[in-house]
Amino acid sequence: MPTVNDLDLVRAMRADTATPSRQRLDAGQERLLAAIASSPSRAVKTGRGLREIRRMLLAGAAAAVAAAVAVATQVGVHPGSVDVRPTTLHPLPAADADYTDLLVERASFGWLPDGLHANGYGIDRQYQDAFTITAIRPGTRSGVTLIDHGRGKEPDLPHLPGGVPGKRIPATPVNGHYAYWTFAPDENGQSTFELRWQYAPDSWAELAGNGLHGSSAELTTMAYKIAESVRFGGTRPIALPLHVDGVPGGLTPTTAGLNNGAFDEVSVGLSFLEPGASILEISMIKTDGTIGTGVPDEQGAILGLPRPNTKLNGHPAYRTPRFVYVYGVNGFDVSISATGAILAKLNETGGVSGLFLRTTVLGTDEAQWTTKPVN
Known part of the structure; x- marks a missing residue:
């Protein structure tokens, strides 16, 4: 058999x-993603921004x-x-099987563009106990995802399309904290971005956007307005x-x-x-x-x-x-x-x-x- x-x-x-959840999935989850990408039932956009957000959501x-x-x-x-x-x-x-606080909103958005609200939450304890919160505009695939990596070492840099190694792109500090882009809005108004910052000692967060229209300057302003309004340290169970x-x-x-x-x-x-x-x-x-x-x-x-x-x-x-x-x-x-x-x-x-x-x-x-x- x-x-x-x-x-x-x-x-x-x-x-x-x-x-x-987040990009660093185990081999089984990678196979899961491959199966999704090849599913004949629905067409799936394959741009880097959406792939990254979907990976975060899936894990x-x-x-x-x-x-x-x-x-x-x-x-x-x-x-x-x-x-x-x-x-x-x-x-x-x-008493032998007590599981509490399985999903806690330890970070939250303070401001979001019109039409967006938090509608996805996840925790992945396999790596750095990463918490993810997502806001995807209804009826579309555009939105933002925040990842609170928690306390630990700086996350690895993601690879760019084609397997090109990522790099730190200089960025203005977020609320006075060191920050950099791993994928910055470009001069043509690229709708995908990823901003990372160290919001506390040995504590990292990143904000990824996808399908958000505007010029490079407008998207940069949007990313910083969202990032600067994020509240960390929440304890609300979901x-x-x-x-x-x-x-x-x-x-x-x-x-x-x-x-x-x-x-x-x-x-x-x-x-x-x-x-x-x-x-x-x-x-x-x-x-x-x-x-x-x-x-x-x-x-x-x-x-x-x-x-x-x-x-x-x-x-x-x-x-x-x-x-x-x-x-x-x-x-x-x-x-x-x-x-x-x-x-x-x-x-x-x-x-x-x-x-x-x-x-x-x-x-x-x-x-x-x-x-x-x-x-």
């Missing part, structure tokens, strides 16, 4: 969706919003299966549209993200890690009513959304021992995947299907969302 690596279980997403929820799902075929579950429910559940002690009960204790939260309108999508993603590359990913996307028709090919991969092979709580679902994708749950499609030791722990309480059955989807009304989404 064909097999796939655990990290390839859920490998690509609906082309125009995202949840925040925060590596499994949010699938458009091409790679799955193992050795599932033992066949089309036409009846509803699958765990039989014996042994919830973990609450509410999410789900509550999951029974995530095993002792895991390391690695990424969390909420897309609340950027690229005209609503999606959320959480990921957890245990030593030895054991991964748990939980994600949702606001449903568009689509039910997948994809089936495994000879290599065991499914292109597109998977065709249901069972039901969970009355909802059409695709289920394998490591992965579930459930359609139309209180306004969202839900996916959960797990590998290795984390999967072994979940199997004591009904597996990934059991975790789905302990997941409450809170709907699209933000007033019902929770700042304590896990356990």
Whole structure:
């Protein structure tokens, strides 16, 4: 039987969706991005500015919003299966599985151009605990993304198109702090820019803009007005549209993200890690009513959304021992995947299907969302 690596279980997403984080993705996320770029379902602009913003948005929820799902075929579950429910559940002690502050707004915009407001948030703890906040204009791909790299060494310089090494382009200080461009507005009114500054000792932030029209001088003024108004050090937890009960204790939260309108999508993603590359990913996307028709090919991969092979709580679902994708749950499609030791722990309480059955989807009304989404 064909097999796939655990990290390839859920490998690509609906082309125009995202949840925040940063450029330095692991190899699996790079493959995810490649799959998005080649997705036939939607045309995706490939300019450097949009690529960078999409990378930032994607890493925060590596499994949010699938458009091409790679799955193992050795599932033992066949089309036409009846509803699958765990039989014996042994919830973990609450004190042993306490996950708080998964997504906190530690930086915020003070001023934004007309038509922009914050609509994407993410945290990536894999590198420098980077927090990302994005404002994408509805119905367009234009907007800005702020990355608070937190305390640590200066981030690496990004490469320019064609693999050209980046360089520091002199810039006026931001609120008296050392700053430079890594990609500056040019004399022709280039709509993409990236401004980086050291807002506190050993603490770095950068502001990326894409698709914002104006002359070089106008875009420079805009970038500085936004950057100088940024507030750092926030502690506000960000509410999410789900509550999951029974995530095993002792895991390391690695990424969390909420897309609340950027690229005209609503999606959320959480990921957890245990030593030895054991991964748990939980994600949702606001449903568009689509039910997948994809089936495994000879290599065991499914292109597109998977065709249901069972039901969970009355909802059409695709289920394998490591992965579930459930359609139309209180306004969202839900996916959960797990590998290795984390999967072994979940199997004591009904597996990934059991975790789905302990997941409450809170709907699209933000007033019902929770700042304590896990356990």
